[in-house]
Structures are given as C-alpha cells and as structure tokens.
Amino acid sequence: MQKFIRIDMTTLQATTMDVPEKYAGLGGRALTSNFVNDEVNPTCHALGKNNKLIFAPGLLSGTSAPNSGRMSVGGKSPLTGTIKECNTGGSSSQKLAKMGIKAFVIEGMPKGDKFYIIKIDMNGVTIDEAPAEILGGCGNYDAIKILGEKYGTHVGIAIAGPAGEYRLPSANISFKDPDGNIRSAGRGGLGAVLGSKKVKAIIIDDKGAGKVPIANPEAFSAAAKVFAKAILDHPVSGQGLASYGTGVLVNILNEAGGLPSYNFSKGRVDHSDNISGETINATIAERGGDGKVSHGCHPGCLMRCSQWYPDKQGKYITSGFEYETIWGLGADAGIDDLDAIAYIDRAMDDVGVDSIEVAVAVATAMEGGLIPWGDGKAVLEIVKDIAKPTHIARIIASGTTVVGKVCGLYRVPVVKDQAIPAYDPRAVKGIGLTYATTTMGADHTAGYCISGNILKIGGYIDPLKKDGQIEYARAMQIGTAAVDSTGLCLFVYFGIADNPGGYQALIDMINAQYGINLTANDVDELGKSVLRVERDFNKRAGFTNAHDRLPEFMEYEPIEPHNVVWDFTPEEIDEVMNF
Amino acid sequence: MQKFIRIDMTTLQATTMDVPEKYAGLGGRALTSNFVNDEVNPTCHALGKNNKLIFAPGLLSGTSAPNSGRMSVGGKSPLTGTIKECNTGGSSSQKLAKMGIKAFVIEGMPKGDKFYIIKIDMNGVTIDEAPAEILGGCGNYDAIKILGEKYGTHVGIAIAGPAGEYRLPSANISFKDPDGNIRSAGRGGLGAVLGSKKVKAIIIDDKGAGKVPIANPEAFSAAAKVFAKAILDHPVSGQGLASYGTGVLVNILNEAGGLPSYNFSKGRVDHSDNISGETINATIAERGGDGKVSHGCHPGCLMRCSQWYPDKQGKYITSGFEYETIWGLGADAGIDDLDAIAYIDRAMDDVGVDSIEVAVAVATAMEGGLIPWGDGKAVLEIVKDIAKPTHIARIIASGTTVVGKVCGLYRVPVVKDQAIPAYDPRAVKGIGLTYATTTMGADHTAGYCISGNILKIGGYIDPLKKDGQIEYARAMQIGTAAVDSTGLCLFVYFGIADNPGGYQALIDMINAQYGINLTANDVDELGKSVLRVERDFNKRAGFTNAHDRLPEFMEYEPIEPHNVVWDFTPEEIDEVMNF
Structure with missing residues (x-):
C-alpha cells in the first residue's frame, strides 16, 4: 500500500496515511495539480500558511523504465500567482517511489525565525532545526556537502538556497543529482514557498526500501526494452543530446x-x-x-x-x-x-x-x-x-x-x-501559443512546439506561419501534461514522436506496472484533465483569457532576420485551450 | 462651443475639435473614465503607445462655484493595471474651463529620447523640446520656477518629476498650485505614463480666455451662495480643516x-x-x-x-x-x-x-x-x-x-x-469595503466611509461591525463617482451630507450652468454609470472578483487595540458592487 505524507510546519508534526482514493491513479503533475486545486485556496498569498507544497514522483518513477526519475513539485507560485508544477531530475523521485511514498506535502508555517530540516526515511519523518552553518547565505554546493557528511552521501536532498531562504520570487528548489551536484525545480519561485515554510532542506533516505511493485514484470520488461530502443535509435535522444x-x-x-x-x-x-x-x-x-x-x-x-x-x-x-x-x-x-x-x-x-x-x-x-x-x-x-x-x-x-x-x-x-x-514567439509561432496559454506563465516545457516548428520531429509546421499552430500547441500541451505525470523526462518525446511503437511501449509500461489497460485515448484524456484542473485553479485565482497574451511589443516590433511580428489575434489564441 | 484637443506625441501634432457628442454632458471623472474605456485597449501596456492620458476639468470647474477647481486625469495605471482617475488641485482645471477646453488627450509616443513641453493657450497647442536644465533629476520646485520664468507666473503647469521621467510606478503628475507650490494627481503612477509619452510638462496659459458661460446666472449665483453657506456652516469644512x-x-x-x-x-x-x-x-x-x-x-x-x-x-x-x-x-x-x-x-x-x-x-x-x-x-x-x-x-x-x-x-x-x-480596514470596516471593491486599487477617496464610520457625518455606522457597511460603501462610491465628475473637492461632502439644501444647491448649480434639469436620481445614475464603465474596463483588462480582496494577513492578524480581524466573506464583498 502506497503512503501519503503530510508534514505540518505549524505543529512540526508529520502524518503518514494511505493515499486518498481520488489520487490513487495519479502521479507527478496530475497528482500535484489535482492536490493543489483541491486544497490550496487560489486567492491565498503564496508565501502564507495557506499555500502548500507537494512533491510527487511520477507514475513510472522508481521502476526500470528508462528516464523515469523526474519528480513534480506543485503549489501556488509566488512569481506568477498561478498554479505551478515544476519538475526536476535528481535522485529523490526514485527513492521516494521505492519507499512506497506516493507524495509528501508541506503545509502550515512555524512561528519564529528558525529553519528546519525534514528527514524522510523508512521509519517516518523527523523534523530538526537546521544547522546554522548552512543558513544565511551558505551556497547550495557547500550545504549539500555538509548535509552529505551528516546524513550520508546516498541520500536524496532537496534544498532552498539563499534565494529561497529570503523568499525571493525566482528562488528554485535545488535537488542533489547522482553526482552530488545540482538539478533544479526551477521555475515559478517554489523555493520561496519552501523558504516561507522555514524548510531549509529535505533529506530522502531510502535505506531499507524495497522495489517498486510491478503487476506484470515480464510485460513491463519487454515494453521497457522497446521504449529504450526508441530513445536510443533516434539521432537526437540517442546521440545528439549526449554529445552536445x-x-x-x-x-x-x-x-x-x-x-x-x-x-x-x-x-x-x-x-x-x-x-x-x-x-x-x-x-x-x-x-x-x-x-x-x-x-x-x-x-x-x-x-x-x-x-x-x-x-x-x-x-x-x-x-x-x-x-x-x-x-x-x-x-x-x-x-x-x-x-x-x-x-x-x-x-x-x-x-x-x-x-x-x-x-x-x-x-x-x-x-x-x-x-x-x-x-x-x-x-x-x-x-x-x-x-x-x-x-x-x-x-x-x-x-x-x-x-x-x-x-x-x-x-x-x-x-x-x-x-x-x-525561443522567440514571433519567429517560432507555435511556442508563442504555448507561452501565451499555458497555465504556468511563459514556459517552453509546457508544450515544446520547437519539435515540430524547428527540429522537424513529429511532423513539420512552418514556424513563420500561423497555419496549424493552434492545433499543434494544444496537442503538445495535452501530451506534455500526460508525460509530466509519468516521471518520464520530456525528451523521451523525441524517441516516440515518430515511432508509434515507442509510444505504445510507454503505455504498455504503465499498464504492466499497475495491471491496468490504459489506451492512447486514456492518456490523452489524462492530459486534458490535468490542464482543466490547472485552469480551474487559475480561473478561481483571478486569471482570465486577458492574461493569455504575449507582451505588446511583440505585436509591433518585427524581429530580425525574418522581420516578423506576433500576429495571432486574441480569438485565435483563445482557441488553443478550447478542447 | 467647447473644444476637445488631441495631442499626438507620435507625430508631435495637435488637433482641436468639437467635443464628441457622447461626451457633451460629461466632465471630470465621468469624462475621463468613459474616454479611457472607449479608446484605450484594456490589455495594452500602460507605458506603451496605446495608452492615453486625458485631462478634464469638472462640470463646474471655472465657475464661481466654491471648491470647484479639481481636475481629473485618466488613463490605464502602470501601478495597478486598472483604469485610473486621479484628481488634483492646482490652477489648471479652472484655466482650461475658462479657455473652453472640455478636455485634452495625450496619445501616441515619440521616437527617440527627447522630452517635450506642451503649451496650450488661446491660439492652440505648441510642442517644444524641453530645456535640458529641467531634465534628468531636476526637482519639481526648481523646474516650476524655471518654467514660470519662461512662460510667466500666471500659467498653470502640470509636470512629470524625475520619477515620471524614469517611468517609475509611483510617479505622480505634479501641478502648480496658486502659491507656485505643488499639488499632485498622486495615485496610480500616471506620471510614469506622462513620462513614457516624453512629456516633461504641460503649460496652461489662459491669457485672453473669457468666462465659463452660465445659462442662468441668477439661479447659479443663488445656488452657489447656499452651497457656500453649507460648507462654511459645518464645523469640519468650515473651521476644522482650515485650522488643523x-x-x-x-x-x-x-x-x-x-x-x-x-x-x-x-x-x-x-x-x-x-x-x-x-x-x-x-x-x-x-x-x-x-x-x-x-x-x-x-x-x-x-x-x-x-x-x-x-x-x-x-x-x-x-x-x-x-x-x-x-x-x-x-x-x-x-x-x-x-x-x-x-x-x-x-x-x-x-x-x-x-x-x-x-x-x-x-x-x-x-x-x-x-x-x-x-x-x-x-x-x-x-x-x-x-x-x-x-x-x-x-x-x-x-x-x-x-x-x-x-x-x-x-x-x-x-x-x-x-x-x-x-485607515485600517479591520477597525474601520466600511473603508475596507471601499479598498477591496473600488475600480482604482486601494483608495480611500473612492468612497470615504470614514465619514460615517468615524466622523459621524452623514449618519453613523459602527466601524467595528459589519452591519450596514455594504450598503454604505456602495452608496459612498456611487456618490463619489458623481462628485468626482463635477470638479468639486470631495470634502464638500462634509457640508452637504447632513444638509439636504446643500446637496440640492450642488445640483442646482449644475442645472443653472447648463440649463438642464438634473434630479438627485440623475446624479446617482451618473455615479453608477461611471462605476459601470470603469468596471467594464477592468473586466476586459483581466480583473475579476478575485482581485476585490484585502491582503490575507488581515483575516488572520487581529489589530490592537480592538483585536479585530477583517471578516467580510468574499460573497459579502461582492455585494458592494451589485447595483
């Protein structure tokens, strides 16, 4: 049985419980966005006690599925005021999944100025005062080293750097990667939210954890092999990214x-x-x-x-x-x-x-x-x-x-x-529609239209023309919302976009792990449901179509060398999220 | 025939025209807000060429009506993103009215870094380069002195100070007062808009201007006397304000x-x-x-x-x-x-x-x-x-x-x-409703509930209780929107709130000036129409009820000495503008 952990920073107490029924089939972004929409008041102050941070591995995290170790972090963004899902590498996602932890939530806010360290291991959660030496300007590289000396180099670490401690709007949450260096849940200032809750770092110690249960191990293994081959066979994901x-x-x-x-x-x-x-x-x-x-x-x-x-x-x-x-x-x-x-x-x-x-x-x-x-x-x-x-x-x-x-x-x-x-939206128009309409504020990873506009992966849509971009930006955002729920790196798209077998293998892995029978249509519906939930939050937070707009100057200033402006009408832009 | 002047800073050309029919009966805030809602794209960048600034005397400005020399300035606010009407003292409003100018508008934006001075006199509009000595950090006191030496001490002056030149969001538009000192159209950063249009100062030279025409001079004079007496008879407006x-x-x-x-x-x-x-x-x-x-x-x-x-x-x-x-x-x-x-x-x-x-x-x-x-x-x-x-x-x-x-x-x-x-909204709840719901961002002058909550003028509503505040904040905002359209100082309210004859005299002055027959109900409707127009702009700019909220901390932190919190529900707040 998977666990769901709530850490209340007001009382400095943690509660481990069964996963709420409604979240059972969800992971990653689907889980974080549903949770935030359910439990965070959309008009709350992002740095107040009513905001919550949720950390959730993806559906495939912790398994042997290639590239499945991404973790989603969700909350209300102090930068944008919207819902936010940020995903990151590092080793924490897989450790949490192996520990049987579906997600953990940080809520409330302690009184006073003390910062804390949360440690999650197989015995539960402990909350200790953070040592002074990693506070007040200590850089993340040093802090991770100091924490490694105290907790062991095998642990996963999530940390608020100085910017997070000071609750500055660009603060990220930094994660220790397999080499002891730094990956980031970067966008939207969730590090400031962690800092507002007086959490300096989270230690994920999976010592004693088992393996993620797989309902149908043989089918899983077979699908994972097909999936891996799809990734490795594509020139971008198989070679280009590693080289350059x-x-x-x-x-x-x-x-x-x-x-x-x-x-x-x-x-x-x-x-x-x-x-x-x-x-x-x-x-x-x-x-x-x-x-x-x-x-x-x-x-x-x-x-x-x-x-x-x-x-x-x-x-x-x-x-x-x-x-x-x-x-x-x-x-x-x-x-x-x-x-x-x-x-x-x-x-x-x-x-x-x-x-x-x-x-x-x-x-x-x-x-x-x-x-x-x-x-x-x-x-x-x-x-x-x-x-x-x-x-x-x-x-x-x-x-x-x-x-x-x-x-x-x-x-x-x-x-x-x-x-x-x-990526300039005037010269790469598909990505401009993603910037304008994503629930996250301008974000290329919410619907990476560079694939079809520039890289000619998954088809080709002329970046300088409007034709086909609305449908493309919509499809990319729906697909991305689904992939962000699996724990898979977004770049797996390069391997499966032109390889139907690769995409089917992705679905087969999920089905084999959970003993279910999702279809491609189900995955599409999952993506749509995530976007709907996120838009519901944003609407209640006060966002309207008037916010789904690019900066005005892009309508008037042609950009060299193509001398193109941003020329989608408001009505056209609003079609992207019409599904 | 009154004139309406458009000054295009893109071409550095001005056009004087008849007042558009739809603006004929409007003045002050009613005129500026209708104009901004008609002509400014609500999603435009406030510092871009699509924003416009309009300066309009009130309906009674330039006459002998006591305290009628306020001028409204309207535009989209760079601070709030809402529509903005800011009104100010100084001598410009009365001069413009005497010159027969219903309003002037500054639109467009010049290329390059040069700043300009606009001069409006009985011959029309001239636009000259601003002298270097008043630019780049020169304070308003010195600049007004220098401009007085050049244009004469009798002129009215509106000026963007250093903050306006630098387009900073708190920049006001400063106005020379009768003593050569400074009054301000203070709130919402309209000085930054003036600066963005590269207008350093506006000179209003009324030399050769006549009097404001009065349809029925005797009735006007009689009403003005009653109105003056109402102001002078009240202890606050007649004595207290002058003394303290x-x-x-x-x-x-x-x-x-x-x-x-x-x-x-x-x-x-x-x-x-x-x-x-x-x-x-x-x-x-x-x-x-x-x-x-x-x-x-x-x-x-x-x-x-x-x-x-x-x-x-x-x-x-x-x-x-x-x-x-x-x-x-x-x-x-x-x-x-x-x-x-x-x-x-x-x-x-x-x-x-x-x-x-x-x-x-x-x-x-x-x-x-x-x-x-x-x-x-x-x-x-x-x-x-x-x-x-x-x-x-x-x-x-x-x-x-x-x-x-x-x-x-x-x-x-x-x-x-x-x-x-x-005025703390927890301990003076009526004003809190004004802050939350006014179209302007937090602004006490948009519905000064201090009158009834604290000063016991125009009735008494216990400031610590919710009872009656919703209706009161609504009525005060409607009344204020009307008064802001007359050119009268808001403080005339003290004189007329408990003196029905004083209020009737206000209406009589307008009727006598224009030869019309407004009733109290018409004035009320005028106020409502102004608020509706402003809310329409804000809605199209992306504002919803979710923005009509006070800061969250006021719901949780009781304020001494009464230890009260802000306890209106969202549903209650939303009733204020339900008319």
Whole structure:
C-alpha cells in the first residue's frame, strides 16, 4: 500500500496515511495539480500558511523504465500567482517511489525565525532545526556537502538556497543529482514557498526500501526494452543530446532566426559560435572535464544531456548547463564568453535561482541601464550577491517583471509575470501559443512546439506561419501534461514522436506496472484533465483569457532576420485551450 | 462651443475639435473614465503607445462655484493595471474651463529620447523640446520656477518629476498650485505614463480666455451662495480643516484604534501627539510660516485644508501636508518627528511621487529589513535619491508590491497592487469595503466611509461591525463617482451630507450652468454609470472578483487595540458592487 505524507510546519508534526482514493491513479503533475486545486485556496498569498507544497514522483518513477526519475513539485507560485508544477531530475523521485511514498506535502508555517530540516526515511519523518552553518547565505554546493557528511552521501536532498531562504520570487528548489551536484525545480519561485515554510532542506533516505511493485514484470520488461530502443535509435535522444547537450540548440535557433537576443530585439547574434553546443563539446574535449563529458540528471537516464563543463584546468565548474541558460546570458544578455556564462550558471545554482528567470531579468536590466550589455563580470557579482542580498541582487532575483517595474520599461518579456524563454514567439509561432496559454506563465516545457516548428520531429509546421499552430500547441500541451505525470523526462518525446511503437511501449509500461489497460485515448484524456484542473485553479485565482497574451511589443516590433511580428489575434489564441 | 484637443506625441501634432457628442454632458471623472474605456485597449501596456492620458476639468470647474477647481486625469495605471482617475488641485482645471477646453488627450509616443513641453493657450497647442536644465533629476520646485520664468507666473503647469521621467510606478503628475507650490494627481503612477509619452510638462496659459458661460446666472449665483453657506456652516469644512488641516485625523484615528502603525501591525501609536494636526497647528503658530497658515489647493477654495509648514526659521518646507502622508511616515513607518516628515514630504513632491504609495512602500521596506524602523534621515536620503535613481530608490519608487517582492514578504498592504492608505480596514470596516471593491486599487477617496464610520457625518455606522457597511460603501462610491465628475473637492461632502439644501444647491448649480434639469436620481445614475464603465474596463483588462480582496494577513492578524480581524466573506464583498 502506497503512503501519503503530510508534514505540518505549524505543529512540526508529520502524518503518514494511505493515499486518498481520488489520487490513487495519479502521479507527478496530475497528482500535484489535482492536490493543489483541491486544497490550496487560489486567492491565498503564496508565501502564507495557506499555500502548500507537494512533491510527487511520477507514475513510472522508481521502476526500470528508462528516464523515469523526474519528480513534480506543485503549489501556488509566488512569481506568477498561478498554479505551478515544476519538475526536476535528481535522485529523490526514485527513492521516494521505492519507499512506497506516493507524495509528501508541506503545509502550515512555524512561528519564529528558525529553519528546519525534514528527514524522510523508512521509519517516518523527523523534523530538526537546521544547522546554522548552512543558513544565511551558505551556497547550495557547500550545504549539500555538509548535509552529505551528516546524513550520508546516498541520500536524496532537496534544498532552498539563499534565494529561497529570503523568499525571493525566482528562488528554485535545488535537488542533489547522482553526482552530488545540482538539478533544479526551477521555475515559478517554489523555493520561496519552501523558504516561507522555514524548510531549509529535505533529506530522502531510502535505506531499507524495497522495489517498486510491478503487476506484470515480464510485460513491463519487454515494453521497457522497446521504449529504450526508441530513445536510443533516434539521432537526437540517442546521440545528439549526449554529445552536445541542449546547447546544440544555440546554432539551430540562431540559424532559424529565433534566438532572442539583446532583450528580444533581434533573432540572431553574431557570436553564436562562441556559445554553441559544438563549442561546449570541443571545450570539454580539450579541457578534460574530470574525465566526464555528459551525464544524466537522474539514474537510468539514457540520453545524458547534462554537460559537465570544466575550467581551463579541467576542474568542474557546472553541470546541467542548459541551452536556455546559455541563451539567456549568451544571446539575450549578450555575454559572448562561455566560461563567464558557466561561472554565472554555477553561481545561480549555488544561490538557488531559476536560471531562465534570472538570465532574462539580467538582460532586461541591461535594457534598463542597470548593468552594461554583455558584462559577464558584473552579472557574476550580482548573482553571487543574491546570497547577501544587495539591493540590485534583490531586484534581479525578483525576476523580470520587477526589473521592468523598477526600470520603467515597456519591453518586458513575460507572460503572467514569468520570463519568456529561449525561443522567440514571433519567429517560432507555435511556442508563442504555448507561452501565451499555458497555465504556468511563459514556459517552453509546457508544450515544446520547437519539435515540430524547428527540429522537424513529429511532423513539420512552418514556424513563420500561423497555419496549424493552434492545433499543434494544444496537442503538445495535452501530451506534455500526460508525460509530466509519468516521471518520464520530456525528451523521451523525441524517441516516440515518430515511432508509434515507442509510444505504445510507454503505455504498455504503465499498464504492466499497475495491471491496468490504459489506451492512447486514456492518456490523452489524462492530459486534458490535468490542464482543466490547472485552469480551474487559475480561473478561481483571478486569471482570465486577458492574461493569455504575449507582451505588446511583440505585436509591433518585427524581429530580425525574418522581420516578423506576433500576429495571432486574441480569438485565435483563445482557441488553443478550447478542447 | 467647447473644444476637445488631441495631442499626438507620435507625430508631435495637435488637433482641436468639437467635443464628441457622447461626451457633451460629461466632465471630470465621468469624462475621463468613459474616454479611457472607449479608446484605450484594456490589455495594452500602460507605458506603451496605446495608452492615453486625458485631462478634464469638472462640470463646474471655472465657475464661481466654491471648491470647484479639481481636475481629473485618466488613463490605464502602470501601478495597478486598472483604469485610473486621479484628481488634483492646482490652477489648471479652472484655466482650461475658462479657455473652453472640455478636455485634452495625450496619445501616441515619440521616437527617440527627447522630452517635450506642451503649451496650450488661446491660439492652440505648441510642442517644444524641453530645456535640458529641467531634465534628468531636476526637482519639481526648481523646474516650476524655471518654467514660470519662461512662460510667466500666471500659467498653470502640470509636470512629470524625475520619477515620471524614469517611468517609475509611483510617479505622480505634479501641478502648480496658486502659491507656485505643488499639488499632485498622486495615485496610480500616471506620471510614469506622462513620462513614457516624453512629456516633461504641460503649460496652461489662459491669457485672453473669457468666462465659463452660465445659462442662468441668477439661479447659479443663488445656488452657489447656499452651497457656500453649507460648507462654511459645518464645523469640519468650515473651521476644522482650515485650522488643523487633514492632520486633525491623526489623533482621531489613533483614538479609534484605526491608525495603521508599523506596517499595519497595530492600530495605535504612542507618539501620536508628535505628529498630530494639533501639533502642526501649534508649530505653525510658533514658527510663523511666512505669514501663512492654511491655504487652498485651488482658487475659490473655502476650506483651505492645506497647511503651510515652515522650518524652525519660519521658512516654507512644504504644503499640502496631508494626513495620509503624515500617517504613512509617522505611524506606519514610525517616524516620530514632524520636521523629518515634512522634509520627506517636500522631497516626495520634488521628485514627483505619490506620497501614500511611497510612504507605505517605506514602511513595508522597514518590515523587510531594508531601512531601520523610524529612521527619517535614511528615508529622506532614499526619497531624494529617486532623482538619480539609486537601486534602493528605484525599489521604493516602484511601490509597495515591488517592495513586498524584493523582500519576500507576506504582509504586503495593497489591493490591486496599490498601497492601502491611512485607515485600517479591520477597525474601520466600511473603508475596507471601499479598498477591496473600488475600480482604482486601494483608495480611500473612492468612497470615504470614514465619514460615517468615524466622523459621524452623514449618519453613523459602527466601524467595528459589519452591519450596514455594504450598503454604505456602495452608496459612498456611487456618490463619489458623481462628485468626482463635477470638479468639486470631495470634502464638500462634509457640508452637504447632513444638509439636504446643500446637496440640492450642488445640483442646482449644475442645472443653472447648463440649463438642464438634473434630479438627485440623475446624479446617482451618473455615479453608477461611471462605476459601470470603469468596471467594464477592468473586466476586459483581466480583473475579476478575485482581485476585490484585502491582503490575507488581515483575516488572520487581529489589530490592537480592538483585536479585530477583517471578516467580510468574499460573497459579502461582492455585494458592494451589485447595483
């Protein structure tokens, strides 16, 4: 019987119970979003006692299904005010699943200023005061090391960095990955919610845990093999990501004219070779990289997209060095030096902030005159200073909307107060519809239309034309909501989009694990139900179609090199979520 | 025939036309709100070319009606995202009315960084480049002096201070008053809109203007006399305001336990005598005050509530030294020294910011640890630095919501991102309903329930009880929307609330001026129609009932000394605007 744990930070007591009937068939995002919609008052203050954080492994997490170790974290976002599901790698999801824990919830809020550490193991939950040495500005790298010394290096760790302690709106929740480094539930400021509940870290110790029960092990194993082959057979998920990481997209988007540059004023930079995945690959090869090149964000990953980026002496700087971060600092903020970007990426992980929100905030602050364009040194200092925090660090760590306010800017690239990521919606129109309509605020991972618009995976829809984009953005968001409920990495889509057998194998794994008979239609309905639940929350929180809009400047400023504007009408945009 | 002027800042051309038929019977807020709802796209960016600013005298402005010189300014607010009507004293409203100008509109936006000065006189409109000496941090006091030297001291001036130039969300539009000092269209950041349109100042030169035509001069004169007597006969409007200014409310609210103190954590301060209207009065008497004590914000004012506050040498520091400012700095931020508060008030006028928004932002920043509690010197430096602006000055001038974000605060006293003013809604429940439901974001002037809850003017409704408050807040908002359309100062209400003849005289003046036959019911309908129009705009901008809510902490934190919480249910709140 799976367990459901409620941790009440008001009383500092935890209760372990059976999984409520209504959540029995749910996992990952389906579970977190249903729970938040059921139990969190949509008009509550995100940093108050009425918000709740829920951590849930996906349906397949903890099994031998490839790439199934993603964990969903849900709550009301202090950045956007919407419902939020953020998913992350790291080792915690699989450990929780193996421990038989369907989800745990953090609710309430203690009195006083003390911070706590929650430890979840096979004996239950303990809540202890956090040691002073990891508080008040201690970086995540050091804190994870200190916690590893205390709790053992085998444990999973989720942690609020300095930004989370200070409840800043871009604060992420950082997760220890298999190498002891950092992965993030990055977007929407859920680290600030963890900080508001005075939880510094969560230790997941699965010592003594068994295996995830599989109803039909042979069928599961057979399906997992087909699924693994689908992933490995595709050139992107089987080879490209491991070799070049997601940074491979720099040149692709630059070539497509959809690489937003200098605060979304151009679609292409001259220095893309300086910051490309190919250059990352060559640099790692040249410098050695502690013997590593790519690795997975969680055990069982076949794609290993995370690049292990070293300094000139071959010593580790950062990993999980993603395209979106490199884009934000390298193109949008015009920092043309990979090493500078890598050090900033490390600093962002260390203070615990969303690297998309902060990179876009930096670029916006450059437009506002607070930081010189392309000044990597200045940016590194500011990001490090989030640990103090200085006034400018507070501004930047509060995200792009706040930067827009304090600089009195018109050109503020956000939807629902969340920064628009690395693909310009004027030149890649499908992703623009996702940004506008997702329940999460601007988020490429909510319906990654880059696949069909740019990568020509799962079909091709001309990125510069409106034709077919509405149906495509709708389908991608529905499918993503389903995949986000499985614990699978979103990139498995590359392997199954053009391989019906791969997609069927995904469904077969779930059926074999739970002894059920889902069809493709059921999975589609699951995705739709998740979006409906999320939209219900947002509606009750005060969101309307008027919020499903891109920044006005994109309607008026053509972006080079294609000189295209954002030209979907409000009525067309509103069709995306009409299902 | 009255004129309607459109000034297009994109082309730097102005067009003078007949008043559009649909606006013929409207003035002040009724005109600005109808115009904004008709012509401004509610989802536009407030700092973009699609926003428009409209300046409109009231229906009675320019006549001999007492206290009729208020001017309404309308647009979409960059602070709240709602429609905004802000009204102000100064001499411009009466000058425009005498020039036969029903309203002027500023629309579009020029290319480039140049700022302009718009001059409106009997020959039309001229647009010139602004002189460098009044730009880039020049304070309003100096700028008004320089403009007076150039255009003559008789002209009316509206100006964007440094905060408006920098488009900061708390920027007001400052207006020269009859003494050459400063009055403000304070709330909602319309100064940032003026700045976004690159308008530094507007000169209203009424040389050669005639009189406002009156259809029935004798009836008008008779009604005006009755109206004047009603104002002068009431102890508050006839004596109290002139003697003590609005600062008289400090002790009254402190006594009532409704003076929000230390960021709304208490309802009373120990040092109220240090900051009271009585102390202001005694200080002015002792110091001399350049021979002045109280004066009016516009010619023809009978109440003269504006105190002329001098330094120890008797030299002018500030005027329009209002209760809400003194409360914000003195009680909410705990600065217990009137001189310190007066210098900060002057600095706020000089940089051109809303003294309520900034005072509350300061108190919130004190809770967030950015400024020591009660430190007037630190606050003065920060407010002065808005002219530069430093990082902390940018934060403060961006308003209370932004301070809440950068400090990760839960206790953020705003509604629709606008700071809650000087009357605690837990202990004065009627005003809480106004804050929650007004179309403007938290605003006491939108339905001043203090009258019946505290001052016992126009009846008495126990401030600590819910009974009768819904109907009262509704009636006060409807009445206010009508009064805001006449050009009359809101304080005329004190004179007419318990004097039916005074109210009838108000209606008689309008009828005599325009040769019409309005009834009290028509005036009521006018008020309702204004609120409906404003709510229509807000709804299309994405606002719902979910935004008509006070901050959550007020539901949970009882306020001393009465230990009361905010206990209206959402359903009850939503009844206020059900008419």
